[in-house]
Amino acid sequence: MRALLQPLWRPTLLRRVLGALLLAFALAGTALLALDFIEFKREMGEHPGVQLLADGIAASLTRVADARDAALVVRVRADELNGMRRAGGQLPGDVEFRLDDTGGRTVFATPGATTATAATHWLAHARGGAWRLTLAEPRIGDATVLGWLGRELLPSLLLAFPVVLLPLWIAVRRGMKPLTTLADTVTRRDAQDLSPLGFTPRHDELRPLVAAFDELLARLRAQLQRERAFVQDAAHELRTPMAVVAAQAHLLAHAADEAERRQAAGALDAALRRASHLSRQLLTLAALDEGRAAPEEPLDVAALVEQALAQMAPRALDLGLDLSLDAPPALPAQLDRGAFESVLHNLVDNALRYVPRGGRVVVTLAGGAEALTLRVADDGPGIPPAQREAAFERFWRGPAGSDVSGTGLGLAIVRHAALRLGGHISIQDGLDGRGCTFVFERR
Template sequence: MPGLRALLRPTLPRRLFGALVLAFGLVAAALLALDYAEFKHDMATHPGVQTLADHLGATLADTDEPRDAALVTQASAQMLNRMRRESGQLPGTVEFQLQDANGQTVFATPGATTVRPGTHWTAEARRGPWRLVIAEPRVSDTTVLGWFGRELAGYLLLAFPLVLLPLWIAVRRGLQPLQQLTHTVSVREAHDLSPLGLTPRHDELRTLASAFDALLDRLRQQRDRERAFVQDAAHELRTPMAVVAAQAHLLAHAGSAPERERAATALNAALQRAAHLSRQLLTLATLDETRSGGTDEVDLTDLVEQTLAQLAPQAQALGLDLSLDAPPSLRVRLPRAAFETVLLNLLDNALRYVPAGGRVAVTLEAGRHTLCLRVEDDGPGIPPADREAAFERFWRGATGAEVAGTGLGLAIVRRAALRLGGGVRITDGLDGRGCGLVVSWPKAH
């Protein structure tokens, strides 16, 4: 059984052989049908027995004596039926009947009187004083198809190896580059993401090798980004951890209540920064690893209103004015977690960087095919030259160097926007000042 399974396992040569056998079968069927249709047409319009009757009638036209006409007809019948018996292919006996001008039978074979139209092909010839009728037994369709099939089989068996051999050689030679490509990939180390270095002659394999090299290049870039991410994360975590250790030491050795209070406050701030950074890293890692997710039906207006209501005390404490411009209701289907990640990170950035007395405006827009979320402020903003870099991990602009943060907020927003199927861009903020973050994505249908 294992040997049989191996034999039946699909391979290109076996598929080629099967396709060739199928093609020959279809050609044979088409030729057989064509020959059969031509045979039926010929027998219906001018059967072979009619030709025989015409020739024999022409011979009898010059014969006046009934005896001579009967002898000629009898000799023709005996010779034809002997040839049929010797061939062994044609069934039955051809029946002859010869009549004179008065309708008297001059000669008839024994079965001539039992001939019926449905069982024989009949032909009649009138030449001179004679009326000749010849009836040949009909051949079944199965017999006719057998004749044509045997004739075709010889030609097809001769043609099959002549067609198969060149195709087999072409496939075997054509598969050699593919086998080389397979070997090159199979012996490669798991950490080796360098290009394959193969340029096959065939266009199809050249395209496959190019696609594989492109995949390796993307994997190489992904690996480099992950390494950089790990290094940056380790560097960013090192600072709050060092502060935690230092303040814990000071707290443990503080000699007075004010010293302990200062150390505890600094320790708490360092722990909060470390916790915030850890949450940001986990969020970013989740967005990077998750390819797709389910969607929920959400009223975006209601969701944004609830989020702003939760942040209102913090904004009031910072002296910021929060506003919302949105339709009364905006029900859509989308990945809710991704949208909430976008909204919370944009608002968190605005509350961190906009100074007291500033404004933060949130806008929801629904177009015919797209949805859009805008978060604009009148804070320090991001210079146009730095706007693309602002989406890189751990990027901190010069204007926000004094503000506590991780530099991951906008990187998270970009990844979450991709999860929504859209993108994010930075524009000028309110009244031509500050910063505007615009996230747009297509509507789900």
């Protein structure tokens, strides 16, 4: 049974619209009922119906002079009115009558007339000739009044509901057709088809959905193209060091003497180092290409840069280079540590590779609040202004790098890492008019 009823409880747009319509009708009915109840209370407070009855009876007593005749008239009207009330069975209790003369003497009174009060009855007073008439009608409870008003209002609401529901149901059914068409279009597509949907719905509400889907497909196409280009470039670049490794391993295995073995071993070691460095660079670039930023963490950037340069200082000394740092004592910032270290290490590593012996490499760090600027300047061979933008492309190596070992991926990694950090990288002139300065800025 539960399985049979479960589809009835499954949420659908049509059920939600129907539920919203029912709620709207309930709220509208409640509001109308409240307004009618307030109007009823106001009317009964200002002009109760029993007052009209009292005025009519008093008018009929204007020409009556005898007390017995007057009492008879009032008694007949009382019996008639209360008989009708009892027959109807809806109104509570009898209307109490009391007739007094001008002297205040009671000529006629029903049993409860003397005990009726404004708290329990609607009171009405009227004068007719020599007589003063008082009527007391029992007050009707609020729940009874609300019941009467609700029964009067309900037929109108029930009649209006299908009249409103039918056009709304037709509009929803017709409005769902483009969404069904869109779902069919997506379902029929091949898993390898990342082209735009080519579907333009007439309804403005569906156009953002189609646009978002096409944008997602465009990002997937770009990601697939990057992955294919990455695989092709990696295969091409790894082919050379792997060929060198194979050749030197063959020479090492068939070396005729110790000198030839040492030469082959040195070349093999250099090729393995280059292949290892290239693999690390490729993995770093692949991780940055994924676009998922690591969570930022609070860092002292000045201490981080100082520690990194201290690790590189022995290499700079071996190469005969002057590596210096100009930075404040402390520079707190919220950063993706891995991305910033990629920027710093690759920029300084490039400078140490390309600057000739006796040259200088100056690292400058500045910042404040959210801003951060890192400069790595040198007096090496530099990069011509016309080639500076191309320098950030993968596997690009300038004329000055033909005799320097490297992968051509360092600056590509720097650009991706800079974007990950929410900044940008640029190239300016270097020290003393020579070399170049790499500037990373985050504002």
